[in-house]
Amino acid sequence: MPIDWFTVGAQLLNFIILVWLMKRFLYQPVLNAIAAREHKIAAELAAAAASQAKAQQQQQEFEQKNLGFEQQRDSLLRQATDAAKAEGERLLAEGRQAADAASAVRATALQRDSDLLHAEIVRHTQQQVLAIARRVLADLADVSLEQQLCAVFIQRLHGLDATALATLGNALKATSAADPALLRSAFDLPAQQQAAIQAALEERFGQPVALKVETAPELIGGLELSAQGQKLAWTIADYLDQLSLALSPGADGEAGA
Amino acid sequence: MRLTPDSWILWEYGLFKLNATILFTWALMLVLVVGAALITRRLATGHQRSRWQNLLEIVVTAIMGQIEDLGLENPRRYLAFLGTLFLFIASAALASVIPGYEPPTASLSTTAALALCVLIAVPLFGIAGQGLAGYLKSYLQPTPIMLPFNLIGEVSRTLALAVRLFGNMMSGAMIIGILLSITPFVFPVVMTLLGLLTGMVQAYIFTILAAVYIAAATRSSTAATTPPGPAPPAA
Known part of the structure; x- marks a missing residue:
């Protein structure tokens, strides 16, 4: 079985050419593709790791912010x-x-x-x-109310005790024509009653008394003599004041008590 | 009956002649290169890729893994030579299912050429690996007395490579040819399957032996003193 040396040489050359061609068209492209894929995968893994780290960091920041909120x-x-x-x-x-x-x-x-x-x-x-x-x-009575009032006033004048009499007497002493004692009446006092009261005063205090008569309807009924701050009075208003006190709720309470 | 496709001469001009061995080798080269070029023309670098690309990647990475397993550092450096050896021998055996085809590896000229390639490549890789002095020194290991035996070993293993591959491939084709003339129906199919298996095994053995020789040549002198790796398979 002879060896054909031309064929050996040709096959040697063929094989070397085949090695070069396969290297050019098979191994290098395939290995490059594998390397590129590995590189890509490594890059993707790195990117994923970076994303994960970033996500973790953001999660931590979020949690901190949440806590702060x-x-x-x-x-x-x-x-x-x-x-x-x-x-x-x-x-x-x-x-x-x-x-x-x-x-x-x-x-x-x-x-x-x-x-x-x-x-x-x-x-x-x-x-x-x-x-x-x-x-x-x-x-x-067959006399008018005014007469009766005058009579009562005169009667009260006579009924004064010594202290009150002295005080009132002193006050009346100081009166004059310029500064007379004031006699207030609820009604227009007739001249007869005025004269009777004038006479009763002068008789009671033993001195002339300058008297000025005034009509004061708020007294309702009665007479009031005032001189130098001293006052002698008998009026229906006084009675009515007492009635008013008796009618007030406080008085009622007291009365009830 | 032809014992070798060398004797099937298609064209001859003086010293130059075109026989079936060269023609089928060219055909195989064409198929391999065009196929590789077509597939690798549009390689995807993403997660989605074609099944042909997957096939090529599996083949290439498997060969790289085998080279790496033999202890060769930087397997990419030896991939072109060893990978082409394997693919050429394997495709030559696989194509034997095509009617009218005769594997070029069934020619002693082809196997001798491949063995010569290994004979040349081993010292080249050895010198590139450990320098000229270092490589030459390896012939004096373990003692200078072993120099002639080492040289004889170089030649004899080259011869063994060539004859082993030729014998296996030729015998496979011969057996099928003989059986076709005796029992033309079922039995040749079984033997063809066996021939395919034998062809793949031979491609593997040839490539692994070449890798082992290269690994032995590229190892440093310190590594050479260490116990040798797995014994090369014998067939």
């Missing part, structure tokens, strides 16, 4: 709660004050209404009592 929220909530509580208390106090003020105004108004009503009742009662007294006196 929660703390801030709690703080704000606490502040808001405190503020609301304070505001509520303030409003409550204001409401209470307003209620107290309203209550006071209402009480004042009620008191005023009560006072007005009371005064009206007193005035009406006084007029009624005066009218009744006038009619009764007129029916009972």
